[in-house]
Amino acid sequence: MSIGKEYKPDEVEAYWVETWGRAETFQAQPDSAASPFCMVIPPPNVTGELHIGHVLVYTLHDIVARWRRMQGRDVLWLPGTDHAGIATQMVVERELAREGRTRADLGREAFERRVWEWKETYGDRINGSLRRLGASVDWTRERFTLDQGLSRAVRTVFVQLYRDGLIYRDRYIVNWCPRCHTALSDLEAVHESESGKLWRIRYVDPTGSPGVVVATTRPETLFGDTAVAVHPDDPRFQAFIGKHVRVPLTDRTVPVVADSFVDPTFGTGAVKITPAHDPNDFHAGRRLNLPQIVALDSHGKMTEAAGSFCGQDRFEARRQVVEALAEAGLLEGVQEHALAVARCQRCSTVVEPHVSDQWFVRVAPLAEPAIQAVESGSIRFVPDNWAKTYFEWMRNIHDWCISRQLWWGHQIPAWHCQQCAAIQVTESAPSTCDRCGGSVVQDPDVLDTWFSSALWPFSTLGWPDKSSDLARYYPTDLLITGHDIIFFWVARMIMMGLRFMGDVPFREVYIHGLVRDAQGQKMSKSKGNTVNPAEVQARYGTDAVRFTMAVLAAPGNDIPLAPERMEGYRAFANKLWNASRFVLLKASTEETAGAVDSCEPPFAERWIRSRLQVVIGEANRSLESYRFDRAAEALYHFVWGEYCDWYIEWVKPDLAEAATPAQRMRARATLVEVLGTALRLLHPFMPFVTAELWRLLPDSPGDVATAPWPTVDPRWIDPAVDAEAILVQEIIAGIRNVRAQSNIEPGLKIEVLLRVRDAEQAAIVARHVDLIRPLARAGSVRVITGELPTAGVARGVVRGVEIAVPLAGLVDVEAERSRLRRDLDKISKEIITRAERLEDPGFCMRAPPAVVEKERLTHRELAARADRLREALSQLDVGGAT
RNA sequence: GGGCGGUUAGCUCAGUUGGUAGAGCACCUGCCUUACACGCAGGGAGUCGCUGGUUCGAGUCCAGCACCGCCCACCA
Numbered sequence: 001m002s003i004g005k006e007y008k009p010d011e012v013e014a015y016w017v018e019t020w021g022r023a024e025t026f027q028a029q030p031d032s033a034a035s036p037f038c039m040v041i042p043p044p045n046v047t048g049e050l051h052i053g054h055v056l057v058y059t060l061h062d063i064v065a066r067w068r069r070m071q072g073r074d075v076l077w078l079p080g081t082d083h084a085g086i087a088t089q090m091v092v093e094r095e096l097a098r099e100g101r102t103r104a105d106l107g108r109e110a111f112e113r114r115v116w117e118w119k120e121t122y123g124d125r126i127n128g129s130l131r132r133l134g135a136s137v138d139w140t141r142e143r144f145t146l147d148q149g150l151s152r153a154v155r156t157v158f159v160q161l162y163r164d165g166l167i168y169r170d171r172y173i174v175n176w177c178p179r180c181h182t183a184l185s186d187l188e189a190v191h192e193s194e195s196g197k198l199w200r201i202r203y204v205d206p207t208g209s210p211g212v213v214v215a216t217t218r219p220e221t222l223f224g225d226t227a228v229a230v231h232p233d234d235p236r237f238q239a240f241i242g243k244h245v246r247v248p249l250t251d252r253t254v255p256v257v258a259d260s261f262v263d264p265t266f267g268t269g270a271v272k273i274t275p276a277h278d279p280n281d282f283h284a285g286r287r288l289n290l291p292q293i294v295a296l297d298s299h300g301k302m303t304e305a306a307g308s309f310c311g312q313d314r315f316e317a318r319r320q321v322v323e324a325l326a327e328a329g330l331l332e333g334v335q336e337h338a339l340a341v342a343r344c345q346r347c348s349t350v351v352e353p354h355v356s357d358q359w360f361v362r363v364a365p366l367a368e369p370a371i372q373a374v375e376s377g378s379i380r381f382v383p384d385n386w387a388k389t390y391f392e393w394m395r396n397i398h399d400w401c402i403s404r405q406l407w408w409g410h411q412i413p414a415w416h417c418q419q420c421a422a423i424q425v426t427e428s429a430p431s432t433c434d435r436c437g438g439s440v441v442q443d444p445d446v447l448d449t450w451f452s453s454a455l456w457p458f459s460t461l462g463w464p465d466k467s468s469d470l471a472r473y474y475p476t477d478l479l480i481t482g483h484d485i486i487f488f489w490v491a492r493m494i495m496m497g498l499r500f501m502g503d504v505p506f507r508e509v510y511i512h513g514l515v516r517d518a519q520g521q522k523m524s525k526s527k528g529n530t531v532n533p534a535e536v537q538a539r540y541g542t543d544a545v546r547f548t549m550a551v552l553a554a555p556g557n558d559i560p561l562a563p564e565r566m567e568g569y570r571a572f573a574n575k576l577w578n579a580s581r582f583v584l585l586k587a588s589t590e591e592t593a594g595a596v597d598s599c600e601p602p603f604a605e606r607w608i609r610s611r612l613q614v615v616i617g618e619a620n621r622s623l624e625s626y627r628f629d630r631a632a633e634a635l636y637h638f639v640w641g642e643y644c645d646w647y648i649e650w651v652k653p654d655l656a657e658a659a660t661p662a663q664r665m666r667a668r669a670t671l672v673e674v675l676g677t678a679l680r681l682l683h684p685f686m687p688f689v690t691a692e693l694w695r696l697l698p699d700s701p702g703d704v705a706t707a708p709w710p711t712v713d714p715r716w717i718d719p720a721v722d723a724e725a726i727l728v729q730e731i732i733a734g735i736r737n738v739r740a741q742s743n744i745e746p747g748l749k750i751e752v753l754l755r756v757r758d759a760e761q762a763a764i765v766a767r768h769v770d771l772i773r774p775l776a777r778a779g780s781v782r783v784i785t786g787e788l789p790t791a792g793v794a795r796g797v798v799r800g801v802e803i804a805v806p807l808a809g810l811v812d813v814e815a816e817r818s819r820l821r822r823d824l825d826k827i828s829k830e831i832i833t834r835a836e837r838l839e840d841p842g843f844c845m846r847a848p849p850a851v852v853e854k855e856r857l858t859h860r861e862l863a864a865r866a867d868r869l870r871e872a873l874s875q876l877d878v879g880g881a882t
Numbered sequence: 883g884g885g886c887g888g889u890u891a892g893c894u895c896a897g898u899u900g901g902u903a904g905a906g907c908a909c910c911u912g913c914c915u916u917a918c919a920c921g922c923a924g925g926g927a928g929u930c931g932c933u934g935g936u937u938c939g940a941g942u943c944c945a946g947c948a949c950c951g952c953c954c955a956c957c958a
Binding site for chain 2: 003005006007173186191198214215216217218229261262263265266267270271272273274278279280281282283337339340353385386388389392393396398483484486487514518519520551552554556557558560562564565567568570571572573574575577578579580581582583584585586629630633636637644645648652733736737739740741743746747777830833834837840841842843844845846847848851852854855858
């Protein structure tokens with residue numbers, strides 16, 4: 001076995017990606033007696049690339065998966081990809097555009113074939129990235145939202161919901177993207193605040209009165225006006241209600257109607273009603289039985305209804321209409337006006353309210369039980385404040401427009417009769433119309449991508465068949481996802497799961513933050529601050545990237561990803577590597593001895609084992625509550641701050657020639673055992689380096705991924721030992737501090753004198769002189785019972801233990817004086833605050849006696865120490881003078 | 883308009899039940915000490931957003947304010 005000075009992630013990762021990729025390590029074991037633990041992956045876009053946000057989610061998933069697996073659970077982490085309707089179609093259309101073609105040139109079938117080719121070509125990229133991340137998914141159960149099984153699930157759900165009256169078709173005003181040429185759901189129309197204008201336009205009364213001035217942000221839609229509305233109680237307009245006014249630039253007149261939805265305080269108090277181009281007006285139109293006039297077509301261009309403006313783009317038309325109004329003397333004013341513009345989530349085109357035939361899910365009846373499930377605790381959000389967001393949305397939910405005028409997706413299982421226009425909704429194509437016998441044609445629309453995603457937790461497990469996987473793994477245990485898709489995905493999975501499985505789709509939902517850049521800015525391609533996963537994995541190692549994600553994943557917080565953090569955890573991986581290197585070099589000896597068990601565990605061993613139990617407990621508690629950050633931090637601190645910084649240093653003498661064989665064996669065994677446990681604890685976070693090191697351990701115990709998860713052995717927990725070790729460590733640090741502050745040559749062996757507070761401390765120091773001496777680079781360490789010498793020494797104090805290093809002639813008098821003064825200053829301030837507290841009768845009477853007593857003791861001690869410092873200072877002056 | 887978060891060291895953030903403010907990074911100083919310079923040792927650094935209240939005692943509990951962020955929304 002050879003192990004280099006540097007951890008080289010690329011070689012190690014390549015080996016393990018290969019090993020884990022071909023082995024069946026991560027295949028679920030449905031026949032095992034182990035209790036199942038299931039997660040479904042939030043499916044990435046099949047033609048997309050893994051971005052840094054995926055790295056976060058999948059790292060968190062994998063931590064849980066590996067941890068649960070090591071705990072002995074039968075883990076199923078099910079992988080798969082999403083067909084991602086609009087997104088994918090756009091990508092392929094863009095490719096076509098480069099060839100100078102459109103999807104219309106190809107026709108639907110050829111276009112669909114083209115997208116499938118894309119999927120075959122690029123679908124593997126995402127899986128390769130997932131492998132390189134170390135994701136321990138069950139590849140034998142991989143799914144795709146458009147594969148046969150899932151498509152059948154989609155059709156089954158659609159048909160059932162239709163028969164239950166929860167899916168309906170309506171000619172309705174929807175969000176329409178004129179560029180993508182499809183309807184969008186409310187969620188896919190993203191509102192952005194922009195500055196616009198509010199125009200005041202006069203609608204004259206043909207009978208002669210001045211008419212009514214309306215306020216609008218969209219003058220170009222006036223060609224679609226079919227009424228002007230005012231508030232029924234608005235005194236300004238009483239005379240006009242029921243009369244007709246002329247729509248500017250046209251010959252049409254429309255009635256002035258009264259409706260209480262009009263806000264008399266806004267604008268002029270009168271509003272034009274354009275039922276075909278404004279959601280509000282659409283409803284008003286339905287209420288008031290107004291006709292619809294379509295002034296804008298599905299491409300956002302003016303129709304013939306706009307007369308001479310016909311064919312113009314909507315924004316151009318707006319300019320020209322305003323101009324024409326001004327010329328006609330009908331423009332009464334214009335003002336700046338902040339408005340929320342809805343844009344297409346995919347292409348940012350301004351969304352147009354558009355009346356068309358669409359399919360909808362009646363959501364309210366589905367939402368009710370979904371709210372219940374979270375209220376009752378059947379589903380738990382982590383952190384739980386996300387439940388509020390969920391409730392807020394669910395309680396105000398609107399029907400969901402699920403039809404898209406796209407070609408890539410699940411075609412709606414509805415057939416239209418070409419003769420009688422009857423609609424049949426069935427899972428497979430009927431041969432003829434069941435009403436008139438005419439020929440039928442399938443509805444051309446496809447379903448919103450999120451429709452199939454909503455079924456993911458059960459469709460992937462075999463539903464609608466009663467598969468054994470479904471029986472064993474549904475409900476899944478945990479869903480990990482971002483808050484940005486709580487409405488898109490989480491809520492809908494809950495509704496569909498409850499409806500079709502009669503049970504929740506998952507018991508817990510962990511909501512992670514968004515990955516941002518080091519300055520906390522949102523990452524975006526346009527800002528150029530994105531982080532490429534493959535790049536950082538190559539630079540820092542996958543384990544470092546993963547560990548960074550884990551340690552930054554504080555619940556409720558976004559993840560500011562700074563390169564320095566990844567550098568830091570690359571160093572940690574290297575530290576672990578080198579600590580292991582030390583252990584392995586010491587352990588790979590020919591020496592064998594049997595007497596290990598018979599000798600008492602030395603103090604350092606008792607300490608590190610005690611600390612180990614504590615960190616195991618901490619890791620467990622943290623993981624149970626999804627505090628990935630705490631678990632990672634605890635492990636980092638244990639490995640680096642305790643195992644490496646103290647235990648390895650303390651144990652070195654036991655490994656030396658001068659030690660007994662039994663001491664050496666004991667030390668080696670402990671080093672290996674504690675390291676092995678640390679490797680197992682770290683494995684979920686840093687799978688590669690831990691797997692490699694575990695493989696190199698003596699007697700090569702197999703794959704760490706299937707090694708048992710450590711459990712706390714309470715017999716080793718010893719708070720007294722912990723406390724004792726802390727005192728010893730602080731004394732060492734105190735001596736080092738004296739050395740550094742007094743500019744004592746690093747290599748020089750010094751004499752150390754200690755004045756302790758009590759017999760207990762004296763005993764502790766006496767017991768551990770051998771632990772103090774080498775780390776303090778001291779030739780001798782002596783406990784003095786009387787006063788410490790005040791002249792010719794460098795001194796310090798820690799936890800009531802006063803330290804003096806006699807160094808005749810070597811003491812830097814100036815440095816020592818300023819140091820003593822600083823100490824005295826600090827202590828004096830502390831004495832004052834404590835004295836004030838003790839003089840406060842309120843404190844003495846009301847605070848618990850123990851607290852008061854402790855305060856009094858500390859005060860006395862500090863005062864005594866201040867005296868000694870003053871003494872030392874005066875002596876220093878005397879000594880310095882000589 | 884409604885809702886949800888946040889404000890603690892130069893940066894990013896921890897701070898469990900109120901009891902002398904922490905970590906990582908950055909910074910300064912000294913060390914190639916025989917696992918590791920991706921390292922070792924030491925150090926400096928904070929009016930815990932503001933104002934009031936409860937309390938012997940508030941970063942922590944309460945109220946108000948300020949600023950910042952996010953989400954939802956059919957006020958033209």
